[in-house]
Amino acid sequence: MEFEYRRPDVEQALLSAKDVASLEAALTATAGLKADLDDPAIRGHQMFSPGLDAAIPTVARRLDLHDVPLTKTNDRICIVATRLYEFGGHSKVASDIAAIVGPGDTTVVYTDIDRELRHQNLLNLRRTPADNRHRADLLLGANTLVGKILELYNLMAAVRPGRIFLLTHHFDMVALIALWPFRSVVEYLHHADHLPTLGATLPWSAHADLTWGCHTTCQRAGLNPTYVGLTVTPTALTTPSTTGGKTPDRLRIATCGHSAKYRGAGTYRWLDFAVAALQRPGAEIVHFGDAEDAFQREIRQGLAEAGVDPAAYVFAGLTPGLAEDLRAREVDVYLSSYPVSGGKAIVEAMSAGLPPIVPLDPDCPPLLRFDFPTDIWVEVSRPQDINGAIDAALAKRAAMAGAGDPIAAEVERFNAYVRTPPAATPPAAR
Missing domain, CATH: 3.40.50 (Rossmann fold)
Known part of the structure; x- marks a missing residue:
């Protein structure tokens, strides 16, 4: 079976348990398999058991x-x-x-x-x-x-x-x-x-x-x-505009996710994509989600070392309704987390009229590759391509505004x- 996960030792322990004590031990061993979820050979490569x-x-x-x-x-x-x-x-x-x-x-x-x-x-x-x-x-x-x-x-x-x-x-x-x-x-x-x-x-x-x-x-x-x-909540759905809150001297980019989604192995670092995005004149990044103090320090230090003002990266904390906050802050572009993308947050961004930019490594594990049934998102594989991806996302946003709300049917599903x-x-x- 493709993407198969096997643990023959635990499988056998469950099947051979003849009394309550041995079954309890086998169930405990099964619960302990969560340690495997951090294994790079398993994460993104195995799904079925x-x-x-x-x-x-x-x-x-x-x-x-x-x-x-x-x-x-x-x-x-x-x-x-x-x-x-x-x-x-x-x-x-x-x-x-x-x-x-x-x-x-x-x-x-x-x-x-x-x-x-x-x-x-x-x-x-x-x-x-x-x-x-x-x-x-x-x-x-x-x-x-x-x-x-x-x-x-x-x-x-x-x-x-x-x-x-x-x-x-x-x-x-x-x-x-x-x-x-x-x-x-x-x-x-x-x-x-x-x-x-x-x-x-x-x-x-x-x-x-x-x-x-x-x-x-x-x-x-x-x-x-x-x-x-x-x-997403029905009140989050919005009719996209061609410009949103964008002004000639400001580009507000948002991202959302726990800091764990921004750490880990990848061809690049999340910081590389953030630095590339903040090279855009007037750009700022608003980060929603649970960001640990150590992660915030890493980002600020990395930006400073890259010659980017750390104040351009704003940690906004947890949000109970991402789509509403994206509208309230007049966000222009949504940039998904990397190296692990966030499916729910991406749909929330789409519902707010923002075609998301999704960074994906060319050799990204097959199960970690984001996909969606409608073509209202932008894939980017290198930090140096982020400027063009922002232009593509803004163009798709304008197209969405002229075509009604293409995400509504997906949300209603x-x-x-x-x-x-x-x-x-x-x-x-x-």
């Missing part, structure tokens, strides 16, 4: 988790996550689902396999404004992974959801085993588009790809996926998917 996936039905059967056939409907919707964060694309998908179907009709269950959450988190969620409050937020409390599987299975058997959105971390075996018997209503949201993740090769009721590159990869793998895209449950694929025999 058929060997580990094959153990999921076997373990569910050994735990006597009997199938619970359900009819798919938008009643009693559940989102099952390992944990969610205040910011970040993966967590934003969960909040988008709740916003579309209504928070009061949504139950969120956290498996918390790394035991990072506390019940204080649930109290904080209960204190959110009533209009934003979920029907329930549930934190699995068992102190073992096997216990969490049984707890989640029993919870779903009691709730009998009409639809379960599976939105977990890469190696959350707890959720996958517990939810396998409910696969007639489980929808696998494939958000790990450049890293190994459990469950992608199994026949859930739907396999929904959130990015175009992931979708074409899953299509080639014969997984019968549906492309649902990503969305996800909304329609959530509002209308896709037909279920017949569950596989066990």
Whole structure:
């Protein structure tokens, strides 16, 4: 299988576990595989884990988790996550689902396999404004992974959801085993588009790809996926103008992402692209996202060494709504993070009428290459080409303004998917 990730030792441990103690050890080993996600030979090169996936039905059967056939409907919707964060694309998908179907009709269950959450988190969620409050937020409390599987299975058997959105971390075996018997209503949201993740090769009721590159990869793998895209809040959509806030003596460039997306191996450094962009007369860069102090110092020092005023690079902090901030700050050009591009942020920029510039190495790992079904973005591979890419992005922006809003249909794709449950694929025999 193309882009296959294998760990035969852990696969065998799961399949050969004959008692609760050995199964707990195998599940713990599976959760520990997250250390592999930083391996350059894996990141961007491997996605599917058929060997580990094959153990999921076997373990569910050994735990006597009997199938619970359900009819798919938008009643009693559940989102099952390992944990969610205040910011970040993966967590934003969960909040988008709740916003579309209504928070009061949504139950969120956290498996918390790394035991990072506390019940204080649930109290904080209960204190959110009533209009934003979920029907329930549930934190699995068992102190073992096997216990969490049984707890989640029993919870779903009691709730009998009409639809379960599976939105977990890469190696959350707890959720996958517990939810396998409910696969007639489980929808696998494939958000790990450049890293190994459990469950992608199994026949859930739907396999929904959130990015175009992931979708074409899953299509080639014969997984019968549906492309649902990503969305932004409806108020973020805007009719692009030809000039935005641009004036002859100012060019405002924005980028967005955690500092981790701007570090790491690449042909160049993010700093090289930033310096090239800031050579443009009147240019400034506004960086949204969680930027650690050490990263900020690196950028400022690097700019100074390159003869660029560090004040031209502004760290704007976290943003709950990138598209709105891009409009509010009258941004002219959006430059994606490098060496790791940000899919959700790119869609937000598009929705604000900004054709993004996406730096990509010619030898970029295949799963890290950004792709999109419409031609409203600009690829650049060298810092010295950034000036021409800015011109191309401004020209595309003018074309977008004359053609209405070409991104609106893409944004609506996800909304329609959530509002209308896709037909279920017949569950596989066990």
